[in-house]
Amino acid sequence: MKEPYNQYSLLLDRTARKVKWYAQQQFKEMGFDMTVDQWLVMKLTDENEALSQRELAALMYKDMPTVTRIVDILCTKGLVERAESPADRRVSILKLTQEGREKVTSSRKQVRSIRLKAWEGLNEKDFDEFNRILNKIYENLT
Amino acid sequence: MKEPYNQYSLLLDRTARKVKWYAQQQFKEMGFDMTVDQWLVMKLTDENEALSQRELAALMYKDMPTVTRIVDILCTKGLVERAESPADRRVSILKLTQEGREKVTSSRKQVRSIRLKAWEGLNEKDFDEFNRILNKIYENLT
DNA sequence: TTACTTTAGTTGGTGCACTAACTAATTTGA
C-alpha cells in the first residue's frame, strides 16, 4: 500500500455525519422539532435520576461547554429544567418538565426503528467487529 | 438485545471526533498552523489539476457552503487562489500559491505518521472490515 | 431569440465542537 490507511478518517467522518443526518431527517418527518443531540440529552435525563451536566457530558462523550449550550436551548424551549443540587451548590441537577417527559416517551418506539435502518444487511458479528475496531482506534489515540 | 445497535452512532461520532482531534494535536505540535480540513483542501488542490469547488466538495464528502468557507479562509491566509475557469465563468479553479505548495509538500511525511497511529494493534483485515461495514451503513442511509 | 431549467457558487442563520479564560463553590493540606 502506497498510502496505508489513507482516507479512513474521511470514511469515519462522512459515515458519522450520514447517520446523524438520517436520524435528523426522520425526526423531521415525524414532526419532531428538535435536533438529535437535544433528543439525546432528554433521553439521558429521563433515564438517569439526578443527573448533573458533568455526568451527562460523560455519557454523551461531549465536553462541558457543548452540554451547557444544548441544555440552555432545552431550558429555553421549556423541556428541561436545572435545579440546584442540595449536596453541592456548584452542581446543576437536570430534570425534564412535564412536556419534556411526554415528548421523550412518545418518541421512543420511532427512534428505535431509525437505529435499525443503518444495520440492514449487516449481522451481529459485524456489529461486534465495528465496536471492537472503533473502540481500538479510540483507545490508540487517547 | 433489548436495545439493539444502541449507542453505535455515539461510538461512530466520538471516534470520528477523536481521530480529528488527534490529527489536530499533532498539527499543533509540529507548529502547523491550520485545521485538518484546511489541510485536506490544500492537499487535494495540490493533487488535482484545475480543481473546481464542486469537485473538491465531492472528494471531501462535504457540501458546497462548507467548502466555500474553508476556501475563503485559505484565500485570506494567502495559501490558495481562485481563478476563473476559461470554459465556464461560474466555476472557480483552485490553485495553491507558492507558499501553499511549500506547506503541503513539507508536511506530507509527518501526516502519514499521524494516520498510522490510529491503527496500532489492528491489521489489514480489520481495515477491510472497517471499510466494508462503514460503507454499508453509509449506503443503507443514502 | 426568448423563456425555462439546471448548475456553480455565495450568503445568512442556527447548532455543535473545541480551546481558553473565567466565576464560584468545594476540597486539601500545611
Next chain:
DNA sequence: TCAAATTAGTTAGTGCACCAACTAAAGTAA
C-alpha cells in the same frame, strides 16, 4: 483554619455542518 488546588459550570471566539434562499452563468427547447 486558611491559602492553594481542584471541580462544576459558563462565556467568548473560531471553525465546521446543514438548510434555505439567493445570484449569475449555462444549457435546453420552443
